[in-house]
Amino acid sequence: MFHTEICDLLGIRYPILQGAMQGAGGPRLVAATSQAGGLGILPTFGGTEEALRADIETARGLTDKPVAVNITPMGKAFTESRARICVEMEVPIVTTGRADPGEDAVGTMKDAGIKVIPVIPSVQHALRVQAEGVDAVIASGSEAGGHVGGVATLALVPQVVDAVDIPVLAAGGIGDGRGFLAMLALGAVGVQLGTALIATEEADVSDWYRNAILEMQATDTIVTTALTGATVRCIATPEIRAYEEARLSGAPKQELQRLRQITRQNHGHADRVGGADSNERRQGAAGQVAGLITRVRPTAEIIEHMIQDAAALSNGLADLAQASAPGAERAAE
Template identity: 45%
Template sequence: METALTRLTGVEHPIVQTGMGWVSGPRLVSATARAGALGILASATMTTEQLRHAVREVRSRTDAPFGVNLRADAGDARERVRIIVEEGVRVASFALAPSRALVSELKDAGVVVIPSIGARRHAEKVAAWGADAVIVQGGEGGGHTGEVATTVLLPQVVDAVDIPVIAAGGFHDGRGLVAALAYGAAGIAMGTRFLLTSDSTVPDAVKARYLAATVRDITVTAAVDGLPHRMLRTDLVAALERYGRARALLHALRRAAGFRRLSGLSWAAMLRDGRAMRHGKDLSWSQVLLAANTPMLLKASMVEGRTDLGIMASGQVAGLIEDLPSCTELVDRVMREAGQALRALPPTAWSTGSPAP
């Protein structure tokens, strides 16, 4: 199935595996790439040295195109861009809107730039800066998300920009791919569905929690970091929502101490970052500290398997997923289902030549 996405990136199928912190590592990305889809390395939870090593590990496993996801607000974003360019990575995606300068630097080096956005105006902005495509995530998507459903946001963005649009939020099968194409998208991006594969390094106990979840077990809360965040509802999430300011601050300080040890940041640097994050937002200091060390909360579950101590970002679609295929099995299934869905569409007036009703 050839679309603007496959032509732009050189992949075989119009499917993207999104960059999920602690999840989208070399094993998952290389398995996705070998399956013919676009795998995206999540670099935000890596040091620059680890990023270069991860890129080279993927390269050692496959010759297929893949990408790297960046945080545009990272202090070392320019260094990460340099690694992408030097290592010959095909695609750069962004968790937040990139700066015009970063887009120009990447494009000048021949890297395909695909930011993720959650609003029409953001798509228009990055398109004007020269982005090659956009991933549009509706409110059904996991992690930080907006309030507008994919079925409303997607056609808005398709009508607003002249670059390929990739639909994200609520996709897990071939029917969804066909629906996205009907809206005018060039393909789909999936996070939770790729997290729940046999190639994902997420611990089995965590995968089991996802597979057991119904759509009602997936919630949006601002209790973790002050911003809408879609995740599995757990005892930890419920506790954070109940905490008063003092108890929340104590919890945040404990987590911040762990993040400081992992990241090597000083308390002064963390406070400096916290002030920047707090600017323009009505966040308590406990929320600021939790936002700064949300990676630790994700690591506890996605790496250490501690579902009691960590958070589990999740799209609503987790409530529909029941198995753990390999990436190859998943991509083959999605494409097979897409073909079946297209063939099952009823004959139309314009295809038979009869007058439209």
């Protein structure tokens, strides 16, 4: 069901990727996603080389299916060192986020046979990475958790589909079979989920973080520059709101620095990338789809239901189209 060209390209059963989630998606979530027929992707954002090697080994110990790695370009040296590790460890698929990986890093990975798939927030960015020779792109809308651009998924995906010649996946705001099917209708060949997999049995998150996701409304997120300097959509805690209010009202630099320091203290630190999260943490990235998530589930259940619900919905829509076709009423009489 829903076997698209991305399934063949990546060697996966369902066209569903678990987007890398620094601070939430460690080897257990990655392996659970791949094992369920999707593609699990390990984060590298801010982590050491040793942590990445260890996480790849751990995830591979938990599944015999493909395990991918995400490189968040944080300077040329960082990107190239993580790309080298992926080549050495024969990682089959690498996604990139936030910024361009650059032609050199893409070339190194492509020469080694790695499929490279950047996450992009705009048509211009998609065309740029297509010219660098990437295999596909993930068009991520502004409702997504984590680093975001300014265009919503519904508007972004068809525009990217029309602009590029490579396969396009969709990310941002997808939480169930309805969102999955909508993205296919827009021309995407698959989806990437983030927020919908935070409240799973396999995600490495604190109780505070999991409960926040379960209790949140769609309006409880905020886009802030406090955490990484770039625009990140996260849970709108009082500390982040205070920072953003001060920033927008033109508060002096020192005051902004003081408020940013408070938000970063609350952000907490994973023991290592993808490792167990600190229970003292009172901050986390999350997308607007959090309002749809009300209970903790196993990752495999979310993926299976997404596919089954989308299939049922698609059949229902086909019936609807049939029933409303010209002449259908007369034929029914």
